[in-house]
Amino acid sequence: xxxxxxxxxxxxxxxxxxxxxSSIIHMVMPWHKRDYVAVPDEPRARAAIGALNIPQGDxxxxxxxxxxxxxSPEYQAKHREGPVLLMTVxxxxxxxxxxxxxxxxxxxxxxxxxxACVASRFLSPGDDxxxxxxxxxxxxxxxxxxxxxxxxxxxxxxxxxxxxxxxDAAIYGVVAGLxxxxxxxx
Numbered sequence: 020x021x022x023x024x025x026x027x028x029x030x031x032x033x034x035x036x037x038x039x040x041s042s043i044i045h046m047v048m049p050w051h052k053r054d055y056v057a058v059p060d061e062p063r064a065r066a067a068i069g070a071l072n073i074p075q076g077d078x079x080x081x082x083x084x085x086x087x088x089x090x091s092p093e094y095q096a097k098h099r100e101g102p103v104l105l106m107t108v109x110x111x112x113x114x115x116x117x118x119x120x121x122x123x124x125x126x127x128x129x130x131x132x133x134x135a136c137v138a139s140r141f142l143s144p145g146d147d148x149x150x151x152x153x154x155x156x157x158x159x160x161x162x163x164x165x166x167x168x169x170x171x172x173x174x175x176x177x178x179x180x181x182x183x184x185x186x187d188a189a190i191y192g193v194v195a196g197l198x199x200x201x202x203x204x205x
């Protein structure tokens with residue numbers, strides 16, 4: 020076992036390096052540019068939806084009141100006729116990136132700390148870098164990547180978007196694995 024307190028530096032550096040990698044992935048690399056497409060006739064769609072003044076939140080349409088209603092012919096007709104959608108309404112206006120980046124970095128720290136916590140139970144000070152890399156890269160990939168398919172399975176998110184997110188998670192795993200292997204206590 021490795022004392023968790025001795026892993027504060029790889030935890031911090033892993034979060035910093037993944038923050039940098041994610042910034043490059045989302046601001047420089049092209050593979051996420053087509054994850055979302057424009058709604059056909061966006062001006063008319065914006066006017067129709069905007070007139071409803073829908074509060075911020077997550078919505079499902081049509082939305083049954085209970086499981087019994089889901090089996091009703093009326094509800095099934097709504098599904099056949101459409102539209103069927105799952106949407107998130109966000110606050111109007113450009114969101115300031117500062118608070119979003121802070122929340123993202125805190126999340127990165129939590130994942131790095133969880134990775135360190137698990138790895139510290141299986142690895143000892145002085146363990147070879149290959150073992151450290153494998154444990155921490157795998158745990159980091161699992162944390163970032165393996166929950167993503169649920170959105171494609173249950174909510175019809177494009178599989179291409181999910182697979183690209185899992186590819187990002189693999190990159191984050193490699194970054195974390197290399198960082199922990201480099202900074203693992205001797």
